[in-house]
Amino acid sequence: MDSQLIIETNEKETVETPSTVSEVTKTPKKRGRKPNPNKKIYFGEEEEKAFIEYVNTTDQRTKDRIFSKKLYYPFTKMIESIIRRYNLFTPDEDFEETFHDTMSFLITKLSNFDASKKYKAYSYCGTICKNYLILKRTQYGKKIEKQISYDLLYPNNESDTRIDVNIEKATMEFNTELISKTISQLQEILLPENAYTLNENETKIGNALLEMMMNWEDIFKYLGSKKFNKSCVLQFIRDYTDLPTKEIRDGMKKYKELYLFTKEKLINE
Numbered sequence: 001m002d003s004q005l006i007i008e009t010n011e012k013e014t015v016e017t018p019s020t021v022s023e024v025t026k027t028p029k030k031r032g033r034k035p036n037p038n039k040k041i042y043f044g045e046e047e048e049k050a051f052i053e054y055v056n057t058t059d060q061r062t063k064d065r066i067f068s069k070k071l072y073y074p075f076t077k078m079i080e081s082i083i084r085r086y087n088l089f090t091p092d093e094d095f096e097e098t099f100h101d102t103m104s105f106l107i108t109k110l111s112n113f114d115a116s117k118k119y120k121a122y123s124y125c126g127t128i129c130k131n132y133l134i135l136k137r138t139q140y141g142k143k144i145e146k147q148i149s150y151d152l153l154y155p156n157n158e159s160d161t162r163i164d165v166n167i168e169k170a171t172m173e174f175n176t177e178l179i180s181k182t183i184s185q186l187q188e189i190l191l192p193e194n195a196y197t198l199n200e201n202e203t204k205i206g207n208a209l210l211e212m213m214m215n216w217e218d219i220f221k222y223l224g225s226k227k228f229n230k231s232c233v234l235q236f237i238r239d240y241t242d243l244p245t246k247e248i249r250d251g252m253k254k255y256k257e258l259y260l261f262t263k264e265k266l267i268n269e
Contacts, residue, residue, distance in 0.1 A: 042077040043122045046070075051121035055113050060244045078122075079103055079129050088133035090140055098136070100231035105132050107234065111246050174266070179213060181262050186210045189258065198254070201243060205251040208240035 050070035057063050079102050083089060090098045109128050113121065188194065190206050198206065212233070237248055 043074040047074045048121050051110075051113075051125075052115055055110060055115065060238075060242065063244065064238075075103060075106065075125065078126055079106070082126065082129050083133060086130065086133075088130070088137060090133075090136050092140060098133070101136075102129050102132055104231040104234050105129075107231075108245055108249060111244075178263055178266055181266060182259055183210065183213050185258055185262055186213070186255075199251075201241070201247050201251040202254055204241040204243060205237060205248060206255065208237045209255060211240065212236055 047070065050066055054063055054066045054071060057066065076099075079099055083095070083098060083102075089095065093101070106125060106128055110125075113119075113124055186206060186209060189197065190203065190210065234245070234248070237243075238245070241248065243251070
């Protein structure tokens with residue numbers, strides 16, 4: 001009896017043990033989409049190195065070459081992805097306008113990158129683009145709120161389409177006169193006898209602005225755009241003056257003041 005009991009016990013152990021081990025060592029399958037090994041990364045280590053090279057280079061021609069050959073495509077993919085992924089479209093602009101405006105803003109911020117802080121260029125540039133697009137949406141929302149407030153105060157204006165036509169006509173006339181007066185102001189400030197008020201960079205930028213405003217249709221056709229977007233304006237001024245973006249921004253301050261002064265004076269006439 002004892003020997004029979006021992007044999008039965010051993011048989012049970014040998015049967016149960018493999019089942020128990022299988023349950024313990026069994027691992028659950030991972031869920032989720034598997035990463036695609038063939039997927040091309042548009043902003044990898046090569047682009048990170050190119051960005052650092054761009055920031056550390058002082059020669060503008062070298063910067064332009066690096067930007068056009070190594071950074072323009074990844075920046076394009078980045079901006080397009082952020083706009084679509086986070087739904088940061090600007091309602092009163094088409095996609096091309098929003099893209100060029102964001103690209104132009106990003107270019108003006110590239111020189112602020114500090115490599116010593118060990119930030120990734122991808123994260124730095126992506127944050128700039130995302131925050132700028134959020135700001136544009138916020139500004140649009142404020143503009144709509146003002147429009148709604150106006151409609152509540154003057155509800156009858158919406159039914160009278162003549163008011164919209166008159167406003168549009170008056171706006172066009174005002175903008176035409178503003179451009180004309182701005183051109184006159186530019187011509188006056190760029191006269192040889194007034195040259196002492198400008199430094200060398202401001203003179204170059206002033207001549208570029210004058211050339212652009214007097215021939216904008218032909219210039220923007222050459223640049224591949226029919227619209228006054230910041231990206232095309234910046235590109236033209238850089239090509240015309242051969243100045244880096246930072247110096248263009250500094251040199252533009254005087255002309256922004258001139259434009260605002262001319263606009264305010266025209267409004268008060």
